[in-house]
Amino acid sequence: MKKLFKPFEKGSLKLKNHLVMAPMTRSRATGNLPNELMATYYAQRSGAGLIVTEGTSPSPEGLGYPRIPGIYSAKQVEGWKKVTDAVHQNGSKIFLQLMHTGRIGHVANLPDGVQPVGPSDIQASGEIFTDSLGMQSHSVPVALTLEGIARVIADFVNASKNAVLAGFDGVELHGANGYLLEQFLNPNVNNRTDQYGGNLIKRSRLILEITQAIAAAIGPDKIGIRFSPFSQLSDQKPYDKEEVHQTYTHLSRELDKLGIAYIHLSTNPDIPEETYKVIRTSFKNTIILCNGLTHETAEQKLQDSTADLVAFGRGFLANPDFASRLERNVSLNGVDFSTLYSPGQQGYIDYPLYTSK
Template structure:
């Protein structure tokens, strides 16, 4: 049986272990520019088999939270170069999560104070983060406008450009497409947020069209072996809902199987909540079986509240990688702590979003004794 500490191949990426640092929004990139403090933060955690960055906006329109990084300006790319170099200097591997938030945004964060965009003009019943008087503040999202079909090719092009920027300029080992948690691509997938009547709405194949077009464009640009994708079939995060997710996501993974991706990153259950959701039943084993039967060879990554014991069970059950989120916030040496069964530091929730080094780069590591 595979151990959490065994090497594994994920597409073109040979990973030192099966422990992945999940993407964690920390709101410490003023003007969307990665900082030297961020380079320190990621380098501290480089013993993970793979680091996935915090979600990173592919365009100004794609931004939905204050002080999150971007991947579309020269200063942003220069900032990320320092991050990737710091991680590589520590022997780590790092991919950037490509993000367009769609309707999960606020007018204050959009170009020229415009409306956020969405598949349909339906306001998300959720909140975003603005900085008010220097303090991160949760506020309701703004009413979005529905994207015109003529705008969608440009969004696909922007995903492609962001992937090329990430790999060729910023030095990332690959990218992860954020197709989860009620953001733009997930909004198009799910009929709770997509009520279009054109070629991007209605039947499953139409609702999956934008996600698959963006993924194919990225694969054409940088190769499937450096491309992963994150999916969340049943999470209620950001007002995400589909009336019949099983056939929807089985269709999606069958199409993704043709693209030779590095990995599929699956959120099991409710993001940041229970993995078991009787009110939203979903057969994850059937989803993986559909992917493999269609020829999908990418590593299968699971995520959502795992500890060492449940992660090892997930590997027994067929997962290839397990992503850990909050434990990595307070434990930069999480891999070592898991290997030694050492106690874990508890994260300070008050410093999750915004701020400086406190609660970010100042958590203690185990001594070498």
């Protein structure tokens, strides 16, 4: 029996199907505030059993990109309530992805007087877009002190509490794509010599301390985390493959002990099969797989228990009725790449629904 469109239940997750809408930055949060436009966008896509929102900053210093939302103010909480209400009306669950961009940012994208931070003061190579100055080199980050790390942890906890107040079913920690949490894992970015740097146990410490603190505040059943082992996004230069493997082995085992709801794996071609297997066997709760799936390969991952849930990004981006199209096996809209991150409705909520000829 096919699983994709059947109800899902494992641990604390109870969903109307096995289909997840992956998190995708869309840059429509003018003034970093969630709005009616975003509520419409997510409501359109609530055919998914679970929606994971775009990356949302837990603090002003994490706003690395233009027009990404936050969850640290009362106005932001009220804005997100419009989104969660709209999604829940269609019987879907929704988790807020907490994304602190760390050193991937520019001061022009941050509030006055706020600077990007990182595990160290190592500047990321490449450029980033700003609304006011166009493309710019990444700003040099301020290395977090121990007091700064304590503040980051507190910010994540506060953001998680705000997410619950806003009606979210949980939060997903963004531990991939070269943002702050992954920056701490990578010895090419993290050259600290204190308890948050050095061996893989110490470099993993921040992720686990944040997760523990959030679990104490809102419950482990309301926490997921996204990983992408071996990814080189955002200037994450590669390091010893066995050490990478052992890092995610350690994290999976420790997160299993904490009892969080899920691990969301953003797959890439460099992840060896043994790393998938050790995460699958070390972590007993839900595993979500994302990237490059088709209807057929997604179903196969569910059938062979490689994954408990499957996530799609681009399909949902261009097809508000993606779940229905997938179930009926009909054609999909193509993505308008020119409007991915532009403000306004175009390329956001104006993709057409499928109508049979």
